[in-house]
Amino acid sequence: MTRRSVLASGAVTAAALSGPMAIGAAPRAQAVPPAPVAVKFEVNGKIRALSLDPRTTLLDALREHLHLTGTKKGCDHGQCGACTVIVEGRRINSCLTLAVMHDGDKVTTIEGLGTPDDLHPMQKAFVAHDGYQCGYCTPGQICSAVAVLGEIERGVPSHATADLMEVSFSDAELRERMSGNICRCAAYPNIIAAIRDAAGKGDKA
Ligand code: FES
Ligand code: FES
Numbered sequence: 001m002t003r004r005s006v007l008a009s010g011a012v013t014a015a016a017l018s019g020p021m022a023i024g025a026a027p028r029a030q031a032v033p034p035a036p037v038a039v040k041f042e043v044n045g046k047i048r049a050l051s052l053d054p055r056t057t058l059l060d061a062l063r064e065h066l067h068l069t070g071t072k073k074g075c076d077h078g079q080c081g082a083c084t085v086i087v088e089g090r091r092i093n094s095c096l097t098l099a100v101m102h103d104g105d106k107v108t109t110i111e112g113l114g115t116p117d118d119l120h121p122m123q124k125a126f127v128a129h130d131g132y133q134c135g136y137c138t139p140g141q142i143c144s145a146v147a148v149l150g151e152i153e154r155g156v157p158s159h160a161t162a163d164l165m166e167v168s169f170s171d172a173e174l175r176e177r178m179s180g181n182i183c184r185c186a187a188y189p190n191i192i193a194a195i196r197d198a199a200g201k202g203d204k205a
Contacts (some may be wrong), residue, residue, distance in 0.1 A: 033053060034053060034054050034055065036051040036052060036053060036054075037051070037052055037053075037054045037100050038050070038051055039051075039052055039061070039099050039100050039102070039103050040103060040104065041099075041102050041103060041104060041105050041106070041107055042105070042106045042107065043062070043066060043068065043107045043108075043109065043112070044068075044107070044108060044109060044111055044112025045112065048066055050065050050066075050099070052065065052099055052100065054098065054100050055098065056098065056099045056100075057076075057094065057095055057096070057097065057098060057099065058085070058087075058092075058094040058095075058097050058098065058099045058101075058102055058107070059071060059073055059076070059083045059094035059095040060099070061099035062085070062094060062107075062109060068109050068111050070109055070110035070111045070139045071083055071084075071085055071094060071109050071110060071139055071140070072136055072137070072139055072140060073095065074136070074137070074140075074182075075095070076095045077095065078093045078095060078096040079182070080137070080140075080181075080182045081093065081137070081140045081141070081144060081180045081181030081182055082136060082137050082139070082140040082181075082182075083095045083140060084139075084140035084141075084143045084144045084147075084180075084181065085107055085108065085109050085110075085143055086107070086108040086109075086143055086146065086147050087102060087105050087106070087107050087108075088105050088106055089147070089150060090147065091143060091144050091146075091147035091148075093180075108143070109139070109143070110139035110142060110143055113142065113143070113146065120142070120146070121198050122142050122145050122146050122149075122194070122195070122198045123142055124198075125194040125195070125197040125198040126138065126141070126142060126191070126194045128194070128197065129190045129191075129193045129194040129197060130187070130190045131187055131190045131191045131193070131194040132183075132185065132187050132190075132191075133185035133187055134184075134185050136184075137181060137182065137183045137184070137185075140181055141178070141181045141183065141191055144177075144178060144180070144181045145178065145191070145194070145195045145198070148174065148177045148178065148195065149195070149198070149199050151177065152167055152168075152169055152173065152177075152199075155167045158173055158176045158177050159176050160172045160173050160175070160176035160177075161173065169199060169201055171192055171196075174192050174195055174196070175188075175192065178191065178192075178195070
């Protein structure tokens with residue numbers, strides 16, 4: 001008997017072949033979840049200790065385990081920037097990194113920048129300039145914008161930097177640096193105005 005004749009006889013359907021006990025296949029081992037891993041990091045100034053499945057992203061650790069839901073899950077694929085947080089002074093997409101990789105790190109989320117009664121200057125500027133509509137992208141935009149000002153201050157160049165020896169503040173720099181943060185409400189002009197304002201550069205180019 002050949003494989004072809006077995007298939008032609010109809011005795012084995014495609015569904016049976018793709019099932020867990022396909023003819024000739026060894027029984028699959030039951031998937032065993034990996035052992036939890038202890039992670040400790042500082043989130044918004046507080047030490048947080050968790051026991052996590054090592055596959056947990058930083059985004060899920062923040063949202064699902066620490067209930068810091070200000071950080072948003074947009075695409076979960078590193079494409080929208082809604083999940084941006086600041087880790088050790090650098091902005092990152094928290095959906096693209098595992099929580100266990102940040103053991104010992106300092107993490108700042110939107111909740112750690114300011115409170116409703118005591119807004120961070122960047123949060124105030126976003127309110128003053130209507131830098132949002134639905135607000136879903138806004139926590140990521142604000143975390144990113146805060147980190148962008150730090151990047152420019154430290155002289156970190158971007159693709160839009162004309163003179164690598166002197167990184168200057170410009171709308172071109174802001175647009176390039178904020179290009180990883182998508183706003184489907186298209187509040188972009190107001191976001192740029194807000195960042196200029198928070199940087200003390202006025203709200204007009
Ligand atoms: Fe992380 Fe979109 S949710 S980049
Ligand atoms: Fe709605 Fe940006 S304010 S997606």
